Amino acid sequence: MNWLTEFIRPRIRSIVEQKEVPDNLWKKCPECDGMLFHRDLDENMNVCYHCDYHMKISVKERLELIFDDSNYKEIALPEVAFDPLKFKDKRKYSDRIKDSRNKTGRNDGIVVALGSVGGQNTVIAAFDFAFMGGSMGVAVGEGIVTAAETAVKNDAALIVVPASGGARMQEGMLSLMQMPRTIIAVDMVKDAGLPYIVLLTNPTTGGVSASFAMVGDIHIAEPGTMIGFAGKRVIEETIREKLPEGFQTAEYLKDHGMVDMVVHRKDLHDTISRILNLLMDTNRCCKKSKNGSKKGCSGKVSRSKVKSKNSNKAIIGKAA
């Protein structure tokens, strides 16, 4: 991936798109129909300021939102087999990929970045829903494997942010195999004694929900996020009745014990920072300075030192 496709193309596109929709200063909230002024909406992180409906945000905005000082380094992802099945429905899968690449300026539907959150080393793997509905094929799975390996190497926490309809059908069984592959990946992080947090965003369904997304140490969800295994339509066809209100929403999943908390977008950074500090800076015997930097303290046990001593044991000793 070169910087041309990464930076120039999206910029050109955004200019073109702005011309196509001139004076589009107002947007209608899909939930409450309230009118939203674009600048206010931007400032509110794309959350409706009438009803708190969380609209989609770009991967870049997502990373800037969570990382300290919006500062991070993107990690290069390895090449994987391109269109391994030579899949074709009404269109060729290879053409669909090329379209998505042009549309998003990305190679596939995931971005992996390294930075800090709450002062703690953190790797974030964020799905790009704009790339074929965030569907998970080999490239996305490889992204999560890379993210996990990067986390372990850097003694960092791992946060995965799914936004995906599920497996990428056009890669057939290779996409289904991403379920065990991604679980192996996040287990490397867990076995190294590092936190693995899942931030469920709209939507998280199918093979993505039934793999790495449901085995986190902590599950955080944005309000209103659709989370579930089977699609609503499939369930309705099976049971032939209407679904209960709020079915498969983040709030519903919290009520049923599947997520730890539903957190407003504006509180994500602080919430995740607090959690990572609690899990990674586990023995604070003296006050931290105001800016979050850790001042020397003789009694303080550094988590990283403890970890490196026990890391091998942790992997071997952990039972199923």
Add this chain to the structure above:
Amino acid sequence: MSQLEFEKPVLELEGKIRELKNVSSDDNLNIADEISKMQKKVDKLLKQTYAKLNPAQIVQVARHQDRPHFLDYVEELIEDYTELAGDRYFGDDQALLGGIGRFKGQSCIVIGHEKGSNTESRIKHNFGMARPEGYRKAQRLMAMAEQFNIPVLSFVDTAGAYPGVGAEERGQAEAIAKSIETCLRLHVPIISTIIGEGGSGGAIAIAAADNIYMLEHSIYSVISPEGCASILWRSAEYSKDAATALKLTAKNLKELKLIDGIIKEPLGGAHRNKRKTIENVGDAIEKSIHNLMSMDKDKLIKTRKNKFLAMGRKI
């Protein structure tokens, strides 16, 4: 449904043979001769037909209701089988069964989807579509295999996990994810055989294994051809094209290096000779178990994980 369209010429001949056998009480020697001739014709026809099955036809064979099901395998292969019930949280799922038993002398945990063999039992087993309780029962039994240091044999035969309100409410996604994780973390061998239909997440939940085998005419797919057609072609009528495009046959998946072996079916498919089919599966498992039981435990896990990590990296 139990009759396959492409088997029609064969079935007609087989019907004629049956008729002839009925009249053979007239002790006409020519009839016996005729029957043996026709039987040869049937065999030839079956051989020709089954040699060039297309993926959509293989899907039909994989779903044939007369194929041996989980309980048939248990009966033939597992001595002293003792079913164990319940997930210890909510209930017992009859779509995913399991227990302890002895495979060729070796104690083991056996788990598998049961589709049922008649209307009554199909309803009882929910057509092999498991709910979270099934996957949690599987996890519990796998943990038991770990505790007693015995291998796990799993048999996959499901259209998919059950899509229902209760199943979602009780965490179908979490149950499947944890079940996959449990397979991957086992310190004992796990061997999976796709005996009929390997339907998506509901199948892989018990098939993240050291050795994955597929019966010759079984299928394993991320989505049913019908589901795929209705999404990508916007009409279920294209399920034949979807079956081809998805590369869901044993042969396809062996080429993609996603499974470890293909188990031969008798002439004319598993539904024509249950016993022989089960025997072939038993032979494959026996070989696999010997290799895996002799492996160092940490190496076993490492090899399993590396196998999955390598999938799709190079094809």
